[in-house]
Amino acid sequence: MNVVDTDVLVTCPGRNYVLVKLETDDGLVGWGDATLNGRERAVEAALDEHVLPELVGRDARRIEDAWQSLFRHTYWRGGPVLNSALSGVDMALWDLKGKSAGVPVFDLLGGRTREYANVYQHCGAGSVEEIVENCETALGRGIDHLRINLHAADDEYLDQRAMVDAAEGVREALGPDPELLIDVHGRARPIDAADLARRLEPVDLFFLEDPIRPENPEGFETVREGSTTPLAMGELFANPWEMLPLVERELVDFVRVDLAHVGGITAAKKLATVGEFHDVRTAFHGPPDLSPVGFAATVHLDLALPNFGIQELTEHDAIFPDCADVFDGGARFLEGTGAVDVADDPGLGIDVDEDVAREFEYERSHLPAPRNEDGSVQDW
Numbered sequence: 408m409n410v411v412d413t414d415v416l417v418t419c420p421g422r423n424y425v426l427v428k429l430e431t432d433d434g435l436v437g438w439g440d441a442t443l444n445g446r447e448r449a450v451e452a453a454l455d456e457h458v459l460p461e462l463v464g465r466d467a468r469r470i471e472d473a474w475q476s477l478f479r480h481t482y483w484r485g486g487p488v489l490n491s492a493l494s495g496v497d498m499a500l501w502d503l504k505g506k507s508a509g510v511p512v513f514d515l516l517g518g519r520t521r522e523y524a525n526v527y528q529h530c531g532a533g534s535v536e537e538i539v540e541n542c543e544t545a546l547g548r549g550i551d552h553l554r555i556n557l558h559a560a561d562d563e564y565l566d567q568r569a570m571v572d573a574a575e576g577v578r579e580a581l582g583p584d585p586e587l588l589i590d591v592h593g594r595a596r597p598i599d600a601a602d603l604a605r606r607l608e609p610v611d612l613f614f615l616e617d618p619i620r621p622e623n624p625e626g627f628e629t630v631r632e633g634s635t636t637p638l639a640m641g642e643l644f645a646n647p648w649e650m651l652p653l654v655e656r657e658l659v660d661f662v663r664v665d666l667a668h669v670g671g672i673t674a675a676k677k678l679a680t681v682g683e684f685h686d687v688r689t690a691f692h693g694p695p696d697l698s699p700v701g702f703a704a705t706v707h708l709d710l711a712l713p714n715f716g717i718q719e720l721t722e723h724d725a726i727f728p729d730c731a732d733v734f735d736g737g738a739r740f741l742e743g744t745g746a747v748d749v750a751d752d753p754g755l756g757i758d759v760d761e762d763v764a765r766e767f768e769y770e771r772s773h774l775p776a777p778r779n780e781d782g783s784v785q786d787w
């Protein structure tokens with residue numbers, strides 16, 4: 408089962424996705440997701456020029472060996488570009504292994520630990536009334552984990568008083584039952600994040616996500632000491648070792664890494680397993696910039712983990728209808744249950760129509776670039 412051909416496909420059926428394709432000498436095709444929002448072409452070049460040529464002729468069954476080699480033989484290791492490329496390869500190798508064994512990837516990972524993976528939905532909006540309305544729609548579909556971010560106009564920085572007031576308003580309107588989540592997007596300083604987390608305690612959050620920037624994880628000590636609000640972090644880590652101390656030191660309650668950045672199924676599974684021994688659960692990143700291939704890979708891992716916590720939901724076909732023409736299969740929301748599942752098809756259980764994908768050409772895009780009133784840079 409040697410790799411004989413490789414390709415990287417950048418498609419934009421609503422937004423840009425970077426897909427890795429590996430073909431073996433026994434005629435199998437494996438797909439992986441290497442999308443890095445706003446830097447797609449950099450990953451494409453890394454794959455084309457450096458990563459994929461190294462795979463040709465290799466035994467596709469040796470997933471761990473490929474991971475170690477692609478991570479360590481670069482010498483300059485990690486970083487979002489190289490690790491997104493590695494992540495895409497890793498997913499494609501798991502897809503191939505499942506297809507060759509005739510079993511879904513979750514079976515290769517130890518088999519189901521649950522019948523479905525519960526999800527949370529984004530219900531954020533510009534006012535409490537709109538947030539509550541969105542939450543009620545989600546609750547009507549069986550989703551009882553709700554992200555209630557108050558959105559500022561023009562992506563401006565939001566003061567913490569406004570965030571707390573909004574969260575209190577939403578809790579009051581919805582009552583005690585739904586689980587509520589907030590993503591701070593790394594905008595607070597540790598001492599302010601601790602204050603925010605403490606002031607949010609009466610709202611009884613399921614978790615407060617990315618309270619501080621990723622560059623100085625020691626700041627989590629301050630946040631942790633200041634409050635009992637559960638904490639989540641991980642989407643900005645492209646090197647699994649960046650996440651590790653937060654889990655080992657029990658400074659967070661949820662590992663939120665992105666499988667398309669952290670090193671694929673292989674790296675995310677290892678981090679989740681460390682979490683298992685520390686009572687830390689998973690809440691893997693599942694935004695619209697993760698392709699349906701990456702989302703399927705994430706749900707396969709969710710289903711196999713004993714310490715799965717919650718899965719962020721993206722319904723690609725609903726937000727980007729063209730995705731339905733490019734991707735076939737993958738994870739599906741189970742209407743009325745608040746959960747997602749995958750079919751028992753071999754591998755990741757998702758096909759890509761390459762001809763259609765190529766019709767949706769790459770569109771240059773970048774993430775928002777907010778600034779403070781005085782013109783200085785603010786995190787988005």
Ligand code: KDG
Pocket residue numbers: 444590592642692693694696719774
């Ligand atoms: O590309 C950036 C997005 O992935 C990010 O803004 C989404 O924070 C995010 C989340 O929690 O889904």
Ligand code: MG
Pocket residue numbers: 590592616617642
């Ligand atoms: Mg986030």
